[in-house]
Amino acid sequence: MSERLFPGQEVGSLPRPSWQLLAQRGAPQTEASRAEFARWDGKLGLGAELPEATATVLGGTPGPAVAEAAGELASLFAIRFLESSGLDRVYDGEARRIEMYEHPVRRLRGFRFVGHVRSFDAKYYRKAAVVGPVGLERPYHVEEFEFVRDHAHAAPKLPITGPYTLADWSFNEFYLARQPGWKGREARRTAQRELVVALAREAIRPTLRELVARGCRTVQIDEPAAGTHPDEVALVVEGFNAATEGIDAELSMHVCYTDYPKLLPGLLEAKRCRQWTWEFANRDDESNDAYAALDELRQYGDDRAVGVGVVDVHVDRLESPELVADRLARAARHLGDPARLWANPDCGLRTRSLEVAHAKLGAMVAGARLARERLGGRD
Amino acid sequence: MLVDAGLVSPFPRSEALVRATRDLDRGRTSAEEVERAYRAAEEALVAEERTFGFGSVTAGFLRNDDLFRTLVSGWEGFALGPLTRWFESNTFYRRPVLLHPPARRPGAVLASLPPPLRADPAAARILLPGPFTFAGLLDNRSGETGPALVHRLGRLLAEELRELGRDGFRTFVFSEPLVVVDPPEGPAGASLEEAYRSIAAAVPGATTVLWTYGAAPGPAFPLLDRLAVTAVGVDLTEVEPERLPESDRPRELGVGVLDPRTTLLEDPAEIARVALAAAGRRRARRLWLGVGAPLEWLPAEPARAKLGVLADAARRIAQGASA
Known part of the structure; x- marks a missing residue:
C-alpha cells in the first residue's frame, strides 16, 4: 500500500523511440531519429x-x-520517461522484449513459432x-531487472x-495429442491444464x-x-x-479487456496476489460507468489494492485531469476505499506515439493529484 | 451423402499481407502497395479453394477488419465503439455503437467484395453477420428494443441479398455464434424467425447457411430447426455428435470439424466419422463441412494445411468411405 x-x-509496454528501432534493425540513424533523441535527451538527460x-x-x-547499446539506452529512456511523468513505480517499459509473449x-523449450495471428x-x-514438454532454458528478465534496480529512482517493479x-x-x-x-472441449480442457501447470512450475x-x-x-x-x-x-x-508458491515478493495480477464480474469470485482464490490491475477507461463514457464493476469486489469483501485504468491506450485523444479525477472518485466510491486505489493506464501505451504516451501519463498523474486535493488530502 | 466443404469465416492473412498491412499502419508503405498485396492474395486463395474442390469460393474475406465493420462503415446509424473481446478468443472487434435505427446505403456489401468474387458471382460464397449476433454484440443506443432490432437487421440484410442476388450471387453464410452462446428466448426468438424469413424470401433459390460456433447448440436446436435457412452449422469441436438431439426432419447440416485453437492437424478419417455420425443424428441429406470457430485464429500456413484436411475428409464422405 502506498x-x-x-x-x-x-x-x-511503452512505445519505442525511432533511434532504438533503427539500431535494432541494423539501420543507420536518420536526421529525424537524432532529432527525436535530442528532444527527449533535453528532458531526460540520457546522454x-x-x-x-x-x-x-x-x-x-x-x-x-549498436543494437546492444540501444537496448541499454532504451531501458534508461523508459525508466526516466516513466519517472518524469511522476509515476511511483517504474520498470524499463519492456524495452528489451520483442513483446510480452514472444x-x-x-527462452522456453517445447515451442515452435508457426506464424502471425491477428x-x-x-x-x-x-x-x-x-x-514438446515445456521447460526453461534459463531464467529470463534477470538482466532487465538488474538494470532497473541499478538505475531507477522510483520503486522498481518487474512485469x-x-x-x-x-x-x-x-x-x-503436444499435450492435446x-x-x-x-x-473436443473436454480433451482441450485437460490438455490446457497440463500445459498451464507445467509452464507455472517449470518456467515461471x-x-x-x-x-x-x-x-x-x-x-x-x-494475465x-x-x-x-x-x-x-x-x-x-x-x-x-x-x-508464485514460495515467492517472497509483492505480487499483482494484470487482467485487461474482459468482463471482470464474470471472473469473480473465482479469481479471488489467487491468495498471494496483493493488487489487481484492471482496464476500465476503454469502456467508460457518459452513459456507462465502467468502474461500477468494482462494486463486486466490495461485495465479496476483497480488501486488496486495485490499479484502475483511467486513460485509454488505444486512442490519441487526451484525457483531461478532471476526467481522470472523476474516474478515480467513481472508482473509490464503488470500491469503498480510496486508499486501496492506484492509477494506471488501461494497459501498455505501446501503440501510441511517445508524445501522446507521455502526455497521457502526465494527465493521469495530474488527475490523481486533483483527486487527492478534492478529497482534502495533501499532495 | 451429398457433401460440400469450404470457408465459413475469413481466412487468415498471409505473412506477406501481415507485413503489408502492418507497414501501412506504421506509414511505411502506400495504400496502392497494400491493394496489390490484397489482390494477389485473393487471386491465390480463390485458386486454392478451387483446387481443394470447394463448391463455392470466398477469396478469404481478407479485408474484413471484423465481422461487422463492412456494415458499420457502409450503413447509417453506427459509430465505432471500444475494442472488445471476440467471444473466447484473443482477437478483438470494435463494438458497433448504434446511435439511431440503422439504415442501408445501397451497395455497401457489393462494394466491399474483392474482384475475384465480383467476377464470378455464381461461384461466390458471401459471409455476413447474422442478425441476432449483430444485434446482440452492438451497443444499442437507438431506442429500439432488442427484438425489434433483430427484425430490422434481418430486413436490411435481406435487402443486401436482393441487391447481391440481382448481380448473380446465390450462396450466403450468416455467422451466428451468439445464437448458441446466448440463445434467444421469447420475443427475441420470434423476431429471429421473422428475420430469417425475410432473408429467405430475398433471393428465390438462394442457399442460406446459418453458422454457429463457440458452444454446444443443444438448447438452441428447437429454434434453429424452425429457421428458414438451407442449413444450420454446428460446432463439433464443442459438442460430440452423439450429444446432438435427434431430428425427424431431413435437412441439410453444417458441421464445424476443424479446430482453429490448435495447429494439431485433424485426421480426415476421424472427421468423416464424426460428420457422418452427426448427419445420422440429424437425418441430414447433405453435409456442409467447415471450421468450428474462425479460421483466422490460426496463421495462414496451418490454416491452409487444415483446409487440405477438410477437402480430404469431404472426398472420403462423398466416396462413402469414413475410414
Whole structure:
C-alpha cells in the first residue's frame, strides 16, 4: 500500500523511440531519429548518464554492438520517461522484449513459432505451437531487472507474462495429442491444464525465484488472457498459485479487456496476489460507468489494492485531469476505499506515439493529484 | 451423402499481407502497395479453394477488419465503439455503437467484395453477420428494443441479398455464434424467425447457411430447426455428435470439424466419422463441412494445411468411405 492516495504506475509496454528501432534493425540513424533523441535527451538527460551507449547508438556503425547499446539506452529512456511523468513505480517499459509473449517463449523449450495471428485491425502477434514438454532454458528478465534496480529512482517493479496467458496464446499440440479420441472441449480442457501447470512450475516459478534472489520485491504477473474463457478462471488461479508458491515478493495480477464480474469470485482464490490491475477507461463514457464493476469486489469483501485504468491506450485523444479525477472518485466510491486505489493506464501505451504516451501519463498523474486535493488530502 | 466443404469465416492473412498491412499502419508503405498485396492474395486463395474442390469460393474475406465493420462503415446509424473481446478468443472487434435505427446505403456489401468474387458471382460464397449476433454484440443506443432490432437487421440484410442476388450471387453464410452462446428466448426468438424469413424470401433459390460456433447448440436446436435457412452449422469441436438431439426432419447440416485453437492437424478419417455420425443424428441429406470457430485464429500456413484436411475428409464422405 502506498502512503499517498492514488499512486501512479504503468502496467504494460511503452512505445519505442525511432533511434532504438533503427539500431535494432541494423539501420543507420536518420536526421529525424537524432532529432527525436535530442528532444527527449533535453528532458531526460540520457546522454549524460550513459555517454558511451549514447555515442555508440548515435555514432556507431550499425550492427550488434549498436543494437546492444540501444537496448541499454532504451531501458534508461523508459525508466526516466516513466519517472518524469511522476509515476511511483517504474520498470524499463519492456524495452528489451520483442513483446510480452514472444520474448519469454523464445527462452522456453517445447515451442515452435508457426506464424502471425491477428489481434485486431492491423495488429498481429507471432504465435507458437507447443510441440514438446515445456521447460526453461534459463531464467529470463534477470538482466532487465538488474538494470532497473541499478538505475531507477522510483520503486522498481518487474512485469512478467503469466502461465495461463502463455498457454492460451499458444497452440497446444503436444499435450492435446496425448488426449485420446476426438479432440473436443473436454480433451482441450485437460490438455490446457497440463500445459498451464507445467509452464507455472517449470518456467515461471524458477524465473521468479531467480529475480527475487537478485532483489526483485514487486512483481506484476500479466494475465491478459484471464478473461478469455471465464469458465477457466480456476485454471488461471491454479497457474498463478503454482507459479508464485514460495515467492517472497509483492505480487499483482494484470487482467485487461474482459468482463471482470464474470471472473469473480473465482479469481479471488489467487491468495498471494496483493493488487489487481484492471482496464476500465476503454469502456467508460457518459452513459456507462465502467468502474461500477468494482462494486463486486466490495461485495465479496476483497480488501486488496486495485490499479484502475483511467486513460485509454488505444486512442490519441487526451484525457483531461478532471476526467481522470472523476474516474478515480467513481472508482473509490464503488470500491469503498480510496486508499486501496492506484492509477494506471488501461494497459501498455505501446501503440501510441511517445508524445501522446507521455502526455497521457502526465494527465493521469495530474488527475490523481486533483483527486487527492478534492478529497482534502495533501499532495 | 451429398457433401460440400469450404470457408465459413475469413481466412487468415498471409505473412506477406501481415507485413503489408502492418507497414501501412506504421506509414511505411502506400495504400496502392497494400491493394496489390490484397489482390494477389485473393487471386491465390480463390485458386486454392478451387483446387481443394470447394463448391463455392470466398477469396478469404481478407479485408474484413471484423465481422461487422463492412456494415458499420457502409450503413447509417453506427459509430465505432471500444475494442472488445471476440467471444473466447484473443482477437478483438470494435463494438458497433448504434446511435439511431440503422439504415442501408445501397451497395455497401457489393462494394466491399474483392474482384475475384465480383467476377464470378455464381461461384461466390458471401459471409455476413447474422442478425441476432449483430444485434446482440452492438451497443444499442437507438431506442429500439432488442427484438425489434433483430427484425430490422434481418430486413436490411435481406435487402443486401436482393441487391447481391440481382448481380448473380446465390450462396450466403450468416455467422451466428451468439445464437448458441446466448440463445434467444421469447420475443427475441420470434423476431429471429421473422428475420430469417425475410432473408429467405430475398433471393428465390438462394442457399442460406446459418453458422454457429463457440458452444454446444443443444438448447438452441428447437429454434434453429424452425429457421428458414438451407442449413444450420454446428460446432463439433464443442459438442460430440452423439450429444446432438435427434431430428425427424431431413435437412441439410453444417458441421464445424476443424479446430482453429490448435495447429494439431485433424485426421480426415476421424472427421468423416464424426460428420457422418452427426448427419445420422440429424437425418441430414447433405453435409456442409467447415471450421468450428474462425479460421483466422490460426496463421495462414496451418490454416491452409487444415483446409487440405477438410477437402480430404469431404472426398472420403462423398466416396462413402469414413475410414
